Amino acid sequence: MENKKFIGSLHRPFNTRLKTCKWVCTFAEEYDGSNFKNDFFIHTIKFLYKHYTNKKEGINGLPSKKTVEILYEYILKHPNIDTDLTRFGNPSKKNYTDIDKKLFSNLKAVSYYITLSKKLALIDSKYSLTDDGLKFSKLRSSSIGFISLTSKEKEFLIQRILENDSVPFLFSIKYYHLKKEYQLTHTELSETNNEFLKLLDSFLGIREFRYKQSSWLNYIKVRESWIEDLELLSQSSYTLKANYLKLIQSNTESKFIYNKIFKIMINFENSLFKTLGNYRNFKLYLYQAYQIIKNDMFFDNIGYVNLYDIKEKLNMSFNDLEAMLNRLTTDESNRKKVFFNNIISAVDNRKRYNVKNTLVLNIRIKEELK
Numbered sequence: 001m002e003n004k005k006f007i008g009s010l011h012r013p014f015n016t017r018l019k020t021c022k023w024v025c026t027f028a029e030e031y032d033g034s035n036f037k038n039d040f041f042i043h044t045i046k047f048l049y050k051h052y053t054n055k056k057e058g059i060n061g062l063p064s065k066k067t068v069e070i071l072y073e074y075i076l077k078h079p080n081i082d083t084d085l086t087r088f089g090n091p092s093k094k095n096y097t098d099i100d101k102k103l104f105s106n107l108k109a110v111s112y113y114i115t116l117s118k119k120l121a122l123i124d125s126k127y128s129l130t131d132d133g134l135k136f137s138k139l140r141s142s143s144i145g146f147i148s149l150t151s152k153e154k155e156f157l158i159q160r161i162l163e164n165d166s167v168p169f170l171f172s173i174k175y176y177h178l179k180k181e182y183q184l185t186h187t188e189l190s191e192t193n194n195e196f197l198k199l200l201d202s203f204l205g206i207r208e209f210r211y212k213q214s215s216w217l218n219y220i221k222v223r224e225s226w227i228e229d230l231e232l233l234s235q236s237s238y239t240l241k242a243n244y245l246k247l248i249q250s251n252t253e254s255k256f257i258y259n260k261i262f263k264i265m266i267n268f269e270n271s272l273f274k275t276l277g278n279y280r281n282f283k284l285y286l287y288q289a290y291q292i293i294k295n296d297m298f299f300d301n302i303g304y305v306n307l308y309d310i311k312e313k314l315n316m317s318f319n320d321l322e323a324m325l326n327r328l329t330t331d332e333s334n335r336k337k338v339f340f341n342n343i344i345s346a347v348d349n350r351k352r353y354n355v356k357n358t359l360v361l362n363i364r365i366k367e368e369l370k
Contacts, residue, residue, distance in 0.1 A: 005163075005164065005165065005166045005167050005257075006165050006166075006167050006168045006204060007119045007164055007165040007168075016061045016062070016109075016112060016113065016116070016225070017059070017060075017061040017062060017147055017229055018149065018157050018226060018229045018230065019146075019147050019148070019149055019153075019229075020062075020113035020116070021113065021116055021117045021120060021122055021136070021157070022136060022137070022139075022141065022153065023044065023047070023113065024040065024113050024114055024117040024122065024123060025117065025122055025123070025129060025133045025134075025136045025137035026137045027040050027043055028123050028127055028128065028129050028133065028137075029129055029134065029137045031127070035082060035086075036114070036127040037107075037110075037111055037114060038082050038085045038086065038107075039082065040110065040113075040114060041085065041106070041107050041110045041111075042075055042081060042082070042085075044110050044113070045063075045068060045071045045072055045075060045106075045110075046072065046075070048062065048063065048068045049068050049069065049072040051146045052065045052068055052069075059147055061225065061229075062147070063106050063109060063110075067102055067106065070099070070102060071102060071103065071106060074099055074103070085103065085107065088103065088104050088107055114127070117133070119164060119165075120132075120157075120160040120161065120164055121133075121160065121163070121164060122136055122160070132160065135156070136153075136156055136160075139152050139153050139156060140152070141153075149229070149230070154230050154231070155247060157230060158230060158232075158244065158247060158248075159247070159251075161226065162248065162251065162254045165223075166253075166254055166257055167200070167203065167204060167257060167261070168200060168219070168223055169223055169226070170248070170254075170257060170258050170261045171196075171199070171200050171203070171261055171265070172220065172223035172224060172227060173227060173232060173233070173240060174261065174262065174265040175196050175220070175265070176223075176224050176227050176233065176238065177233065177237075177238045177239060177240075178192075178265070178268075178269055178273055179192070180238040181237075181238060181273075182273050182276060184276075187331075187333040187334075187370045188276065188280075190331070190332040190333045191272075191327075191330065191331045191332060191333065192272060192273070193217055193220060194330065194332050195268075195272055195330065196220070196268070197219070197220070199264065199268060203261070203264065230244075232244050278324075279324065279327060282314075282324045283328070283334065283369040283370070284369070285314055286310065286314065286324075286328075286365070286369065287365055287368055287369050289310050289313040289314055290305055290310065290363065290365045292313065293305045293306075293309050293310065293313060301362075302364070303364040304339075304341060304343070304362035304363065304364045305362060305363055305364070306361060306362055307321065307325075307353050307360070307361060307362060307363055308350060308361075310363065318351065318353075321353070322353045322354060322355070325353060325355050325363075326354075326355055326356065328369075329355060329356050333370055334369045334370060336366075337365060337366045337367050337369060338363065338364070338365055338366070338369075339363070339364045339365075339366070340353075340355055340358070340360035340362065340363055340364075341360060341361070341362050341364075342358075342359055342360050342361050342362070343361075343362065344361060348361065
């Protein structure tokens with residue numbers, strides 16, 4: 001089975017409501033113009049203005065109500081709005097005035113609705129509906145609210161995501177559950193996000209994330225916004241709802257990938273999440289032990305403390321201490337606070353600790369660990 005089903009380059013601007021893909025499809029079904037992006041932007045602003053009329057504030061994942069009102073007035077008063085919008089093809093024109101900034105940023109935001117629709121194979125490169133896009137446009141919309149998804153729309157979108165982005169999506173479902181279950185702190189999220197993306201990267205067998213670390217968090221947030229929008233998980237346990245699990249397992253390929261990922265994420269939970277309590281205590285006690293030993297040292301030794309003294313103070317085995325030290329060096333919030341060396345002032349033949357493939361004997365901690 002192919003394991004490389006994923007949509008690349010999905011960063012934070014895609015953290016939008018999935019209903020916007022339906023807007024793209026219904027607009028494309030009737031469109032016969034020559035500038036799809038600009039015309040869809042104008043249509044979307046007018047559409048949002050109409051639906052925002054009786055609302056006190058905007059909706060998460062969409063342009064704010066105030067911004068929509070300003071842009072709506074500008075569009076109404078501008079006689080050649082379509083021509084005016086073409087100037088934003090030149091990036092140097094985007095920051096002249098406040099309205100220019102709003103136009104440029106929201107043109108860009110709305111264009112992501114179009115791009116996401118392409119990524120899900122609902123429209124083609126010429127903005128024409130695919131067969132799936134036509135099916136989506138024909139589905140009845142919710143009577144509850146203009147941004148709400150019906151059960152059929154949710155099922156349709158899940159199938160499109162599984163077809164185009166099954167690996168990151170299925171990984172993210174389990175990861176979202178783990179983060180909620182273990183109630184991670186901000187500091188712990190940094191560590192687990194880092195390890196999670198390494199796991200995903202390894203599964204896909206690509207170098208997509210290794211050179212884009214600044215966008216990793218956004219990559220996760222996008223999938224989680226879809227999970228929330230589709231209401232995939234129960235509100236009490238954050239586990240996948242039975243009807244959606246059945247939907248995933250109804251397809252042979254997605255079932256195979258889901259089962260494979262599920263086993264991997266169980267191991268991930270055992271190695272990272274179920275040891276969180278021990279790791280939290282380790283960081284606290286390590287810093288305390290380090291301070292006590294350093295303050296009692298006759299020679300300063302530039303702040304370095306022997307790891308065997310730490311081991312004795314913490315009453316830990318050699319292997320357990322080594323494992324925790326290696327975890328510490330991958331912890332994005334703390335790794336830059338810790339330094340190691342192998343310098344000794346007298347003969348010391350004891351076994352060295354292997355930390356990130358380097359043999360070390362001493363540790364220096366620059367500030368309190370979080």
